[in-house]
Amino acid sequence: AAAFWAAAHILRRHADDWATRVTEGLAITLTALLVVSQVRHFMTGRDLLQPFTGHAEIGLLVALGLAYSFALLRLEAVTSSVVISVGARIVLAASAAVAAIALGLTVNPFFAGDRVMGGTPFSSLIVGYLVPGVAALASARQVKSALPAKAIPVVASGGLALILAFATREVRHAFQGEIVLWSRFTSNAELYTYTAVWLIRSILFLAYGLVRQSVPARAAAALLLAVTVG
Numbered sequence: 001a002a003a004f005w006a007a008a009h010i011l012r013r014h015a016d017d018w019a020t021r022v023t024e025g026l027a028i029t030l031t032a033l034l035v036v037s038q039v040r041h042f043m044t045g046r047d048l049l050q051p052f053t054g055h056a057e058i059g060l061l062v063a064l065g066l067a068y069s070f071a072l073l074r075l076e077a078v079t080s081s082v083v084i085s086v087g088a089r090i091v092l093a094a095s096a097a098v099a100a101i102a103l104g105l106t107v108n109p110f111f112a113g114d115r116v117m118g119g120t121p122f123s124s125l126i127v128g129y130l131v132p133g134v135a136a137l138a139s140a141r142q143v144k145s146a147l148p149a150k151a152i153p154v155v156a157s158g159g160l161a162l163i164l165a166f167a168t169r170e171v172r173h174a175f176q177g178e179i180v181l182w183s184r185f186t187s188n189a190e191l192y193t194y195t196a197v198w199l200i201r202s203i204l205f206l207a208y209g210l211v212r213q214s215v216p217a218r219a220a221a222a223l224l225l226a227v228t229v230g
Helices: 002-012 018-044 055-079 082-106 124-142 151-176 188-212 215-229
Strands: none
Touching: 002 018, 018 055, 018 082, 055 082, 055 124, 082 124, 082 151, 124 151, 151 188, 151 215, 188 215
């Protein structure tokens, strides 16, 4: 990956031709494969073909994917490269799709029964939901000029949803232990705690929206407050 990035930099000094674009494409692809492989190795050890994939691994991949797309968008502003521009948007779209499908359904501890490792509040939910949620909010704020106007609220809303999911799952983890599946009994104390946490989150979203003059944040605060009251 490093060799192809260096080659692309050297070639771009002379011309923006097919050789430069192919080299940039290979550099982007190899870097993405490096990130995925390193995360897989870190989470599973030597067996990269291990079939199980949990929410912590997916959350880390999503966060790094968002950071990678942000870096590519910044690089695009410097180089004006079509390949880097397309690559950044592909990585961003792939990260969003993985977050929606995997973190929302297939490895969601609430629906799929994936075990939550660690104790409250320092559990695997931090890596699985809080870190990618913060990464999505940071990306939405930092790349406003590089993405279509309609895409920014989508990325920001995804980040808010992941942060809310973290808070909700962490409450259930505190009451239920490693298994937070939806079918388990929910006590009144747990329900009251949800109400308190959601109310605090809506206040934080509202404060952020007022300080940053963010309409989506204020809208999210109003929606979450309505859900809490309901």
